[in-house]
Amino acid sequence: MPKIIKNLEETITNSALDLFRNLDYDEVDMKKIAKNSGIAVGTLYNYFPNKLELYITVLCQSWNDTLYKINNIPHYENDPKLQIKEFISVLYDDVSFRNGMGSYGLSSNKAISADERIIDLKNSIQTTLMYYFESTKTKITKEEISKFFECLLVNLSLLIHNYYEERSSNIQLLSDMFISYLKFKNS
Structure with missing residues (x-):
């Protein structure tokens, strides 16, 4: 049986x-x-x-779970810094959990980066980031958001890898970077 x-x-x-x-x-x-x-x-x-199909499915599911968590962060209208810190915290924990899994697909494999589901996922991430920028009254282009997010992910990954035991200070540093960027864009 x-x-x-x-x-x-x-x-x-x-x-x-x-x-x-x-x-x-x-x-x-x-x-x-x-x-x-x-x-x-x-x-x-x-x-x-095949393995590629399964990898893309798993990667998208994992990022969609992250986006779900991010989209359910309470809206702190009077304290965008707190909201940004919570956003960074969720992103930090989920990227840490994935342990670099997405770096293969998003940087070195053309078949993965050209897949419609990955493109849709990147658009969803950009839309989510746009919300955070808009909540701070910052005007920013979609291209700038894409570049900012890639910089954020690289820095986040480096901090996780090199300073794993320092979660709180890493999140604070990334939040401060995000806020500094917003101030720069608003000046």
Whole structure:
């Protein structure tokens, strides 16, 4: 009798996330994902045609979870600095959790960066950032937001990697950078 696993697609994506977080993209293959999911490789291919498709799915799900958390931060109309700090905190914790997983797809693989889901995800991130800039009455272009976000992610990743034990001061530094940028743009 075949083994029945409830929520198999969720089991697969969670297992893949675990592997992609802890191993380089090239170290992960469909056999490892299947084994980590407790299923046969053939079953895995019934859900995902290849590793790239599964990687994009997992990366998008993970970032969509981050955006959900960010979009549910309370609106502090009288204290945009607090709102920015909470935004940075969520971003910091989720990027830390992903452990550099997105860096492969967003920087070195043209197939991933050209995928419509990744493009939609980047647009969603930009829209979310635009909200934070607008709440501070800052006028900024979409291109500037894109560049700012990339700088923020690089700095965030470096701080996580080099100063992992200093979460609070890292978040404060990034928040101060964000606020300084806003002041610069408003002057």
